Amino acid sequence: MDILNALALFANFVFVPATAYGAQLALGALGVTLIFGILRFANFSHGELMSFGAMASILVTWFLQDQGVSIAPLPTALLALPAAILATVVLMLATDRLVFRFYRRQRANPIVFAIVSVGVMFVFAGLIRIIIGPEDRSFADGERFIITAFEFKKLTGLAEGIAIRQTQLLTLVVTAIVVVALFWFLRKTRSGKAMRAYSDDEDLALLSGIDPERVVALAWIICAALAAIAGTLYGLDKTYKPFIFLQILLPIFAATILGGIGQPVGAVLGGFIIAYSEVTVTYAFKKFLTYLGPESWAPEGLVQLLSTDYKFAVSFIILVAVLLFRPTGIIRGKVI
């Protein structure tokens, strides 16, 4: 019985939240890795792009709530998501047209692209803070829990409950659909194959008659859509705070490099590995161990490897380990 309780405790505080977080990171890392693969630079504006998508969702959600539209028990934000994706895609395509295309034609150095993306980040950050302000926003409505800890306890008779929030399940379902659709697109459709060919060898792809502008536009569209979905899900699950999206850049980049640059499968894998390590390392295992051992063995301290304040250190340490031991990432990505 105690082992069951320990497992329930672990699932409630580590497995369930880390899975949802991992899915959000995976979506973010997919966008970053795609741009890495096609345009070959580290896109520092990706965090703010996610933020913009979340902001668009919030604005549309408010509008829908005003109109009395609701899809209870699901959150209204789900209904707002297509419009938010559209807005983010339009923003990104306009940015590409105004900013990035020029450097592409010049065949500029990847570092120049990265610096330019810093400028884009500044502009996005300013826009977002002017439009919606820097405050926290909570926009999740509808049913809060699929199953509460109390219900779970009553159902199973365990001392520990597993609570699953609706947003967590939603994150997982949406991520699964998006990832499956993306992989289907990349493997089966003509455009997807063109994108992979272009990422593999630009010159060869051009020789085969692949239109580079089309490939790049597709990459931005997918990147913006993924960013809008990831940002909205992250905002639904936690709350929406504009400043957090600069910090989330680090775990996303770490996931990208860990998975192998330009490798979509690697990005998903990397996102989940980072999320599980982050949550496991910062979880206090005291109660968990108390369930497992005899009562007198209960540990004195919290048995927490790292305080939650240092959760970013986990992605950094993983990043450093990858750079030291396998700079190509799990699935061999590009390294110059």
Next chain:
Amino acid sequence: MTARGALYYAIMGLVLLGIGVLQSWNVAFGILNLCLISAIMALGVNMQWGYAGLFNVGIMGFTALGALTAVLVSMPPVGEAWSAGGGGILLSLLSVVGTVAAIIAARRFLHRALHLPATLLLVVAGFFVAESFFGPAVDRIEAINPAHTGYLGGLDLPILLAWPLGGLVAAGAGWLIGKIALGLRADYLAIATLGISEIIIAVIKYEEWLSRGVKNVTGLPRPVPYEVDLVTRDWFLSLAQWLGFEDMGEAASLFVKVCYALLFLTVLAIIMWFAERALKSPWGRMMRAIRDNREAASAMGKDVKRRHLQVFVLGCAVCGIAGAMLATLDGQLTPTSYIPLRYTFLIWVMVILGGSGNNWGAILGGFVIWTLWVQAEPLGNLFMHLVSSPLPEGSWLAERLVAGAAYTRYILMGAILLIVMRFAPKGLIPERG
């Protein structure tokens, strides 16, 4: 410096003069002081980016390390905290050193196959030994008079000593991160520095025994006189009267700012002298050769990775010095004020605008961007009021626009970066061939 460069500097000087005449001299010197510090940071980044083409996105972290050093050097030690927990902290440090030594020894003497398991075992064992000393010691230190101290304090040395020391500490961190990330893809250094800067800030924020964390350390000792002392001195009063000041408090605060400006100007001049000498020396030519064609330089027998590490460490040191100076000027360490947009990316805008690879350009960029950053707030307010004036009184949109005025500076900075990169990628004062 070319005639065009001199012209830009003259315009910049006139702008600061104008602020002095139109707003107030206190404001002008306040801006000037931060311009000088920003210029030093921009010089550090220019060494990395302009000389060698290294993309450092962790400037905030190296600056904060300098600021932390200022606290650790200048604040008086808290004797009670040292006797309560100092031993524990030292013991845990000792166990970390012991663990590292044991790992090195184990890797030297054991069979290759045993390296990884032995290292992992020692890391885990060392962690728990260090933690057993560290945890209780931290609790004891933070329990001592938490409202005023609650940390170990510093060494009670003159704060000017913290400036070079801050540079050294930042250089150490730079060496560590450069050793790991240089020599791989260029993006990797950017991402690794982004990570280390977040971690440095987290350490300063949450290790209260070391830095008081978010409770902030205030009242750092000053290298210049205090205003309250000045107004009681006869020589100062007569000086102020001779200069025609009526409000003695204002005169004192201006005098302090001028003192700081002279100090900062000296440091800037020294760093600038070294930076220019280095750039014009064979070493500087070699750096630029490596930047422009890595393969060719490598084929000529230049050790690219080693040179990159060297210049990266130097740049980080300069950022650390600037950080210590900034903490001295503020007289406090407030970890929450360290945000990447202000301390990392803004410095990048300075370097790009000024002219990458040109030290005079970097300084000019520091001056121009800092002045704009400060003045953008009133300008943004004015702009937003103008835009929202045709809207009906009290409309949601108008309120929103006025509330967002403070953030027009982000858009302004982004726009400057994008416009310079597009239309004048060499910056205001281009690099000399």
